[in-house]
Structure formats: C-alpha cells, structure tokens
Amino acid sequence: MKDLKINTLDDFDFYDKTVILRVDINSPLDPKTKKIVNENRINKVVPTIKELLNKGAKLAIIAHQGDSLDYFNLIPLEEHAKKLSEKIGAEIKYIDDVAGPAAQNLIKNLKKGEAILLGNLRYLSEEISTFEDTVKLSPKEMLNTFLIRHLAPLGDIYVNEAFSAAHRNAPSMVAFEELLPTAGGRLLISEINALSTVMKNPQKPSIFVLGGLKVSDAFGMMKQVLENGTADKILTCGVTGIIMHMSLGKSFGKKQEKFIYDRSLNKFFEPAKEFMKKWGDKFINPIDFAYENNGKRIEVSLDDLPVNDALFLDIGTKTIELFKKEINNAKTIFVNGPAGAYDQNKNFEKGTYEIWNAIADSNAYSVIGGGDSVSAAHKLVKDAEKKFSYICTAGGAMVRFLSGKELPLIKALKKAYRKR
Secondary structure: OOOOOOOEHHHOOOOOOEEEEEEOOOOOEOOOOOOEOOOHHHHHHHHHHHHHHHOOOEEEEEOOOOEOOEHHHOOOOHHHHHHHHHHHOOOEEEOOOOOOHHHHHHHHOOOOOOEEEOOOHHHOHHHOHHHHHHHOOOOOHHHHOHHHHHHHHHOOEEEEEOHHHOOOOOHHHHOHHHOOOEEEOHHHHHHHHHHHHHHHOOOOOEEEEEOOOOHHHHHHHHHHHHHOOOOOEEEEOHHHHHHHHHOOOOOOOHHHHHHHHHOOHHHHHHHHHHHHHHHHHHEEOOOEEEEEEOOEEEEEEHHHOOOOOOOOOEEOHHHHHHHHHHHHHOOEEEEEOOOOOOOOOHHHOHHHHHHHHHHHHOOOEEEEOOHHHHHHHHHHOOOHHHHOOEEOOOOHHHHHHHOOOOOHHHHHHHHOOOOO
16 A cells, blocks of 8 residues: 555465454444344444455454443354354454453464464453553553553554544554554555545545434534535435524424534534534535324425424435435545434334435445445445445544544554564
C-alpha cells in the first residue's frame, strides 16, 4: 500500500514464522443462549487466516468479544474457534488463556500451518475501553503490559486484520508494532481502500445516507465531508432526520420530543442549525414520517405535524421516492444508519428495505458500514455481499476515518512501515 505506507502480506516470508494475528471477530450474540447470531466478521477474516496457514505460518490469533461497557457479551471465544475451523477446513485450536503459561507453551509448540485462537483479550484490564479512557498509555508505555511482555517475545511477525477496532488505543492494536515486523492484513487494506475511495476520490455526484439512532456517528462526519466537498448531498433519515427538522423549530409532538430530550439528543440541535445555515442546499431531509396506531402503519407529512402521541420510527413513502431519485443519479453512495426501526417492527421496515435495495441495485460505487446498517443489508437485501460494492466491518473506526481523524492503528502501522 504505497500511498499510505503500510506493509502488507506481500512484504514478508511467513514460512516457519510465528505470526501474532490480531483479528476482530466480535460478533452479535443471542441474549439468552450467548450463541453467535451473525458471522459476518468471522467470514471476513477467513481469507487472511487461510493465506497465512498456506504460506506455512505458525499462527497465534488474538481477538476480543464484548467489553466492560458490553459485559453480557464478554464470553470465551470457543464458539468462534469452532466456526473458524469449519470455514477454513482445518482445526483452529482454542485455549481459554490469553497470554499465560499455558497459552505461551502452546504457541511455542505450534508447527508450520497450525493455528490457535487465544482467550478473550478483554479478560485483561489493559484491553478494556475503561482502562484505555482512564489510563491513556502511549504505545511505548504499553510494552510493559501483561499481553506484550508475554506474547511479543514469541512472535516473529505481527499482522493486524482488525480495522473495525482501529480507533482503539489498546496494546493488542498499537504496541506489537513497536517490537515486531508488522503488516496489515488483506481485509484491513481493503477496508482502508474502500473508505479512501469514498473520502478522497469519489465519483460525482456523491451522496451520504445517514440515519439510525446513533446520531453522534452522523454528526461525527457531516462537517468533514461537507467542508472538503466529499459529499454533494446528505440524505438524512432515522433520528438524524428528525433532529435536523427540530433544530429549525419544527414540532413533532410531545412523545417524540420527550424521546429526544430524555436521551440528551437536543445537544445536536445547535450543530444541525449551523450545518443547515451553511450547507442547507446540500441536505435532503425527510418530508414525511411513519408511526404506528392500533397496530397499523400511519404516514404523516411534515406539514401535518405535530402528532402528540406518536413516535416516528420510519420515513414515509414520499421521502422514499425522493431519496430514490438521488440514489439513481449518484455515482458514489456511502450509507451509515438505517432509515427506520426495521428490526423492531415490520411496520417500520419499509424505509430501510426500499432505500437499501435501491442502493444495492444502483450503478453507483456503494459502501455500507456500521453494525445496524450491515445487519439490515444482510436481512433485507438478497445477495447483499455481491450487490453492494463494499460492506465495511467497522463502525466507530469507520466514522472517525471519514471524519478525517488519524486512527491509532493507522498511526502505529505507518510507524512500523518497512521494519523487517
């Protein structure tokens, strides 16, 4: 990857080398059974694991599941190892030990073409988000952490295949690069290339479809893509679309407004107002909305608001048609955040279904990212992997990349460039 100056798998001989491979296979779980319900991230890392094993590497795979802020999804990675083994067609051993003596011993005894998945990284306090936010270590200071002290001496090469965790300043992401020759995996490089195409060299017209409940994601990138001309139009939906209207004084009704204020989403009113004042002609906001009454989907136009006892959980038919016209004319489309609460109620599936399929069927270069958006694509679009130009595994990392911020992982990989 010449422009970004990151070593790739093509820059190293992996034969008989012990490779520490950091992947992101953090997967959605059934809340009751704790079984994996979406294998997208697992599927995405299979090609790189296969390639390294075929090249004769001795592979120690490290990964996380859950977090301190996501405690109920913080489970062992045994099922992940089984699913990887099935998909690769070879055994991926598992040990419920991250970097202790048992894990170290198994790594030392790996043979060429063998792999082991180590225990959940988030078992270590130094790998959880609260530690990162509170302690704030530099990569060099992380060399004294348990993980690096115990695993780095066993490795010949470090490979990172976890772009979706690229915003994390954790030892497993940024410290091995200080000591070991380092490469970005195939998935990581393809993620960066896809987002760079959207960010730096989009074919015009370029549109961003921003929705969902996580309003901070939309506002995290709006200013950047409007200031640098990346986006010609921004189509807002979900809660983001409602906030754009409320920032200009539009009343939606007591129930909807309580929803906004109870979640402190009113803090986005001021930036929304500024964006509309400066780039109003760039925004296409919803012109009608859907809510439920006695189990039926009801649509109401913007002019007929407020409706006091309604929560507007989808866009209406007129908005769908308006958005489709923009989609049909676009040459580049980026999507983050569903148009409605498609996963909660069939009555609110229409907006996301129609918009996602319009994008999938368009001739534009299309990139979709964020957990809810990707889940919607797999649920609502047949052959989604083939129809979208690129489906990104990342959420927070993707938003920060498109916001123009240098990610800790990218900085570390650039620092390790050509270290062999």
